[in-house]
Amino acid sequence: MRGTRAVADVRHLPRTVFGNRSLMWWGTMGYIMIEGTTLFICAVTYFYLSRNFATWPPQHIYRPGLVIPTIQVGVMLLSIIPMRWVDRATRRMDLATVRTGLLICSALILAMCVLRFYEFRALQVRWDTSAYGSAAWAVVFSHTTLLVLEAAETLTITALIFGDQVEERDLSGVSDNALYWYFLTGVWVPLYIAVFLSPYFM
Amino acid sequence: MSAAAAPVPQPPPAYEDQERVRRELEQTWAQPPGLWHWLRSVDHKSIAKRYIVTAFIFFVLAGLEAATMRAQLARPENTVLGPDAYNQFFTMHGLTMMFLFAVPIMEAMGLYFVPLMIGARNVAFPRLNAYGYWVYLCGGIFLYLMFFMNTGPDVGWFGYVPLSGPEFSPGKRADVYAQAITFTEIASLVGSVELIVTIFKNRAPGMTLNRMPLFVWAMLVQAFMILFAMPWVATATQFLAMDRLMATHFFNPAEGGDALLWQHLFWFFGHPEVYIIFIPALGFVSSIIGTFTRRPVFGYPVMVLSMIATGFLGFGLWVHHMFATGLPQLGESFFTGASMMIAIPSGIQIFCWIATIWSGRPRFTVPFLFVLGFVVLFIIGGFTGVMIASVPFDQQVHDSYFIVAHFHYVLIGGAVFPLFGAFYYWFPKVTGRMLSERLGRWNFWLFFIGMNVTFFPMHQLGFEGMPRRVYTYLPETGWGDLNLLATIGAVTIATSMLIFVINVVRSYRVGLPAGDDPWGGETLEWATTSPPPHYNFEYPPVVESRSPLWDTTGEMPVVTGLRTDVRDTLVTTLLDAEPDSKHRHPNPSIWPLLSAIATTILFVTLIFTPWGAVIGTPLFLLALLGWGWPRGRDKREQQLVESEA
Numbered sequence: 069m070r071g072t073r074a075v076a077d078v079r080h081l082p083r084t085v086f087g088n089r090s091l092m093w094w095g096t097m098g099y100i101m102i103e104g105t106t107l108f109i110c111a112v113t114y115f116y117l118s119r120n121f122a123t124w125p126p127q128h129i130y131r132p133g134l135v136i137p138t139i140q141v142g143v144m145l146l147s148i149i150p151m152r153w154v155d156r157a158t159r160r161m162d163l164a165t166v167r168t169g170l171l172i173c174s175a176l177i178l179a180m181c182v183l184r185f186y187e188f189r190a191l192q193v194r195w196d197t198s199a200y201g202s203a204a205w206a207v208v209f210s211h212t213t214l215l216v217l218e219a220a221e222t223l224t225i226t227a228l229i230f231g232d233q234v235e236e237r238d239l240s241g242v243s244d245n246a247l248y249w250y251f252l253t254g255v256w257v258p259l260y261i262a263v264f265l266s267p268y269f270m
Numbered sequence: 271m272s273a274a275a276a277p278v279p280q281p282p283p284a285y286e287d288q289e290r291v292r293r294e295l296e297q298t299w300a301q302p303p304g305l306w307h308w309l310r311s312v313d314h315k316s317i318a319k320r321y322i323v324t325a326f327i328f329f330v331l332a333g334l335e336a337a338t339m340r341a342q343l344a345r346p347e348n349t350v351l352g353p354d355a356y357n358q359f360f361t362m363h364g365l366t367m368m369f370l371f372a373v374p375i376m377e378a379m380g381l382y383f384v385p386l387m388i389g390a391r392n393v394a395f396p397r398l399n400a401y402g403y404w405v406y407l408c409g410g411i412f413l414y415l416m417f418f419m420n421t422g423p424d425v426g427w428f429g430y431v432p433l434s435g436p437e438f439s440p441g442k443r444a445d446v447y448a449q450a451i452t453f454t455e456i457a458s459l460v461g462s463v464e465l466i467v468t469i470f471k472n473r474a475p476g477m478t479l480n481r482m483p484l485f486v487w488a489m490l491v492q493a494f495m496i497l498f499a500m501p502w503v504a505t506a507t508q509f510l511a512m513d514r515l516m517a518t519h520f521f522n523p524a525e526g527g528d529a530l531l532w533q534h535l536f537w538f539f540g541h542p543e544v545y546i547i548f549i550p551a552l553g554f555v556s557s558i559i560g561t562f563t564r565r566p567v568f569g570y571p572v573m574v575l576s577m578i579a580t581g582f583l584g585f586g587l588w589v590h591h592m593f594a595t596g597l598p599q600l601g602e603s604f605f606t607g608a609s610m611m612i613a614i615p616s617g618i619q620i621f622c623w624i625a626t627i628w629s630g631r632p633r634f635t636v637p638f639l640f641v642l643g644f645v646v647l648f649i650i651g652g653f654t655g656v657m658i659a660s661v662p663f664d665q666q667v668h669d670s671y672f673i674v675a676h677f678h679y680v681l682i683g684g685a686v687f688p689l690f691g692a693f694y695y696w697f698p699k700v701t702g703r704m705l706s707e708r709l710g711r712w713n714f715w716l717f718f719i720g721m722n723v724t725f726f727p728m729h730q731l732g733f734e735g736m737p738r739r740v741y742t743y744l745p746e747t748g749w750g751d752l753n754l755l756a757t758i759g760a761v762t763i764a765t766s767m768l769i770f771v772i773n774v775v776r777s778y779r780v781g782l783p784a785g786d787d788p789w790g791g792e793t794l795e796w797a798t799t800s801p802p803p804h805y806n807f808e809y810p811p812v813v814e815s816r817s818p819l820w821d822t823t824g825e826m827p828v829v830t831g832l833r834t835d836v837r838d839t840l841v842t843t844l845l846d847a848e849p850d851s852k853h854r855h856p857n858p859s860i861w862p863l864l865s866a867i868a869t870t871i872l873f874v875t876l877i878f879t880p881w882g883a884v885i886g887t888p889l890f891l892l893a894l895l896g897w898g899w900p901r902g903r904d905k906r907e908q909q910l911v912e913s914e915a
Binding site for chain 1: 394395398459462463466467470471475497498500501502504505509512513516517518519520522523525526527528531534535797808809812824825826827828829830831832840841843844849850851852853854887891894895898900905908911912914
């Protein structure tokens with residue numbers, strides 16, 4: 069092995085960084101790209117199959133209910149505000165705000181899970197009724213798997229952050245979780261339009 | 271470089287200090303012997319070696335399946351395999367080669383060499399890396415267990431509906447197909463995220479994007495292709511599994527479903543898959559040609575742009591697999607044009623390599639021979655590819671042995687030959703010993719001759735009308751002689767593989783010692799010992815050109831200031847690779863393996879009952895919780911680094 073000569077010293081570099089300076093931020097982005105592609109495929113399938121029917125939904129199937137799904141979209145979009153609050157507090161290392169904000173977000177994501185249960189009912193079709201039902205369930209179910217995972221992650225992070233040994237990098241982890249939250253809630257808007265609103269226009 | 275990391279001239283460390291540093295790094299990054307530690311390992315080299323060995327075992331299994339099929343087809347009306355077994359054999363051969371050999375081994379080569387080439391100590395997410403391997407291994411074992419229990423998939427690697435649907439494939443064989451793919455997709459996706467983040471954020475200071483080795487560029491393009499291609503087949507197979515298990519109707523025309531939807535979803539993945547396998551091979555070829563012509567590869571920017579162009583165009587060709595399905599003519603014409611267009615970046619790269627060889631001083635070692643073999647075979651496969659991009663020609667040879675010949679030239683010539691070149695090229699780095707050149711030449715020539723004797727006659731068999739996937743044929747067809755010739759070629763390939771295995775086993779034990787840089791390479795992996803230590807480099811190297819080992823004479827410029835008592839790594843900026851932060855890597859852990867076992871329970875039970883989700887999901891979530899929960903050594907080390915402040 070060759071000899072070495074030192075040309076730079078990095079001992080003063082920070083250990084906790086946020087946003088696209090953090091490795092986990094990029095890992096989360098990778099996950100978002102994979103899941104975003106999966107949700108896109110479900111939506112493509114939904115519209116591809118709609119070409120096989122004269123009407124969409126097919127005859128004798130009710131259009132989906134709108135009340136619960138619209139409340140859900142509202143809750144999801146509103147939840148971005150406290151999560152953004154948490155996100156900004158992590159960068160100031162403001163632990164008290166992070167704790168309060170995460171409690172609110174935990175309550176909100178639990179509410180989203182409950183609302184999601186009623187959203188499946190609002191589809192007013194079973195997955196095995198016809199290809200329409202299969203496609204609509206595929207979109208909502210795919211998003212639900214992400215919702216459940218995010219709920220599990222947010223609740224775990226909240227439990228950790230209330231521990232007595234919170235580390236700086238835990239706050240960076242909270243910030244990366246916020247990035248995924250924005251994706252999860254934001255991506256539901258076009259999917260909601262596709263599954264719940266588009267049957268009223270097609 | 272940024273102000274935070276402004277060069278601070280320092281005297282070279284005293285010898286005893288260097289020894290201390292080395293000892294501390296050894297202790298911090300060590301993987302102690304024993305099964306328990308082996309199961310917990312998160313060293314990228316250890317994981318990648320497992321990937322490579324496992325994938326090679328699957329390659330041998332798929333090769334044995336191919337040899338059995340060739341034995342069956344050696345003469346008309348043969349009885350080695352019946353129709354049912356033959357269906358399973360060709361399906362397992364395709365599935366194994368594509369999902370358990372080609373993609374994993376290409377990613378594994380990246381997972382081993384990318385960190386070394388970019389001067390990093392490990393991949394970005396070492397535990398995730400281990401999880402990916404364990405999921406892949408569980409998926410492969412599951413598939414072969416089912417095969418040995420006569421429940422191997424029998425619907426082709428493409429699993430077309432309605433054949434693979436509930437009506438025409440009762441039993442569990444098609445479910446095994448669908449779920450085996452899910453396992454391997456997870457592993458591939460995990461690997462791709464690893465590679466992207468490692469390449470983006472862990473490059474040595476000074477290794478700007480335009481100084482990255484071409485192999486690293488190749489792995490980056492491949493990783494992005496995996497990211498956007500694999501979800502298509504993973505989703506499609508989940509739809510198929512649900513059609514079979516839960517009576518959904520995605521592919522059931524009677525209820526508004528669509529059989530062609532499957533083909534679109536599958537080939538939107540399936541065609542990029544070819545380039546996912548092929549693009550890393552381009553990286554091998556560039557590495558080998560550069561080293562053995564002793565000059566940087568001609569046309570670096572054009573080479574990079576060609577790989578990126580191939581990555582994009584690879585997503586625009588999928589319909590050429592569906593020309594026989596009666597699509598609108600305008601669409602077919604578009605995809606003919608797109609299919610021909612992808613020959614342009616491939617052609618550019620071939621010309622760049624020829625220019626490199628022309629203007630360099632080639633050394634005809636075994637790795638270089640494999641690259642020359644690649645050029646010849648890939649050009650043949652490329653030509654037939656341009657031919658079948660044309661709809662009228664494709665209609666004539668569709669589903670015939672001409673297609674079998676074409677894609678074996680592309681895949682064996684385009685990917686397996688460079689891979690074997692890469693084995694011979696990097697074996698000394700991995701093991702510290704050289705492979706035998708003499709056995710290597712036997713390996714090369716028998717493989718090259720055997721490959722042509724096996725697959726060239728298949729072009730003619732296709733012209734004579736022999737369809738793919740038939741388990742036998744009548745003597746009156748006149749296909750017997752060419753089939754016998756192809757079988758003789760297969761035996762020749764098998765012999766060459768046996769020589770390779772003997773070479774590896776023998777050289778691993780008694781091969782000539784390699785030294786750090788036996789070939790005089792230009793990239794950073796040759797700057798460390800062979801085999802590399804667990805921490806790869808004592809100090810992160812600093813890169814000042816595209817060929818750091820050729821352009822930097824004397825002492826290697828390095829960065830100091832990382833801790834040696836915790837697993838410290840350096841994170842750099844995306845474009846210019848300026849030092850940006852320090853990151854403490856996670857320690858070895860059993861949780862990636864436990865999470866993979868939970869994943870396996872989830873997927874396997876889902877084949878039999880939807881309640882599998884109810885059993886498997888909580889197990890998986892529990893495993894993730896165990897994975898992420900801070901404890902023991904991790905906590906102590908975190909306190910250590912926080913005491914810095």
